Amino acid sequence: MTTAYLLDREVSHVLAALTPSNRLVCRVCLHTGLRLGDVLALRTQQLQPHFWVRESKTGKRRQVGLPAGLLADVKEQAGEVWAFPGRDPAKHRTRQAVWADVKRAGKAFRLPQNVAPHSFRKVYAVDLLRRYGDLDRVRRALNHGSYATTMVYAMADRLMAAKGRAHTDRAGGVCER
Structure with missing residues (x-):
């Protein structure tokens, strides 16, 4: 079962229900679009406003940045x-620990979709497409080789709306599609 896109209010609910340390991990996922394993593998010495990450799934390098407040929190x-x-302390937090906390948070709010840390990558992609309107930019940011894969991520909100779930726009309004 694939992970689902989350509406803004659902992201807020899930983040609020997480432990503080796991919330911080998920905030980094939301801001960078990195996969959970790549966020957890960050070393303290990498923590600069902009730094390079080698993605474990693809082996590709990618530069990411964190805003000052989020960087200070990390x-x-x-x-x-x-x-x-x-x-x-000799090991980083496990993906399973964060995954279990995100699943618990989704269930606490009785969210009907499959909520997992990868949902935050889809939220990142949708936000990037809305901000810049450039699918190629989203593809490069996610390090996808295929536009088809990127479209599944970047248009997750539209796919969700096509399935009949309400869509919340950035202004906070709810519209049924």
């Missing part, structure tokens, strides 16, 4: 080695 809780340390 640095504040970072360990000596890992930006998101696990219970054992």
Whole structure:
């Protein structure tokens, strides 16, 4: 089962229900579009306003940036080695721990769709397409090789609307499609 796109209010609900440390991980996912595993593998020494990440799934390099406030929040809780340390400081937090917390948060709000950390990557893609209107820019930001894959992500809100779920626009209005 594929993960679903989340409306703005659903993102807010899920983030509010997460533990503070997992909320921070998901905020980085939302801001960068990185996959969960790549966010968790960030090392403390990488934490600069702009830094390079080698994506574990594709092996491709990508430059990402974090706004000052988010960067400060990540640095504040970072360990000596890992930006998101696990219970054992020699290891980073696990994907499974964040995934379980996101699933719990989605269930707490009785969200009908399959909510997982990858949902935040789809939200990032939709936001990027809305902001710039350039599918190629979204494709490059997600490091996709195929426009077809990018379209599934960047148009997730439209696919959701076609299935009959309400769509919330950036101004906060709700419209049925």
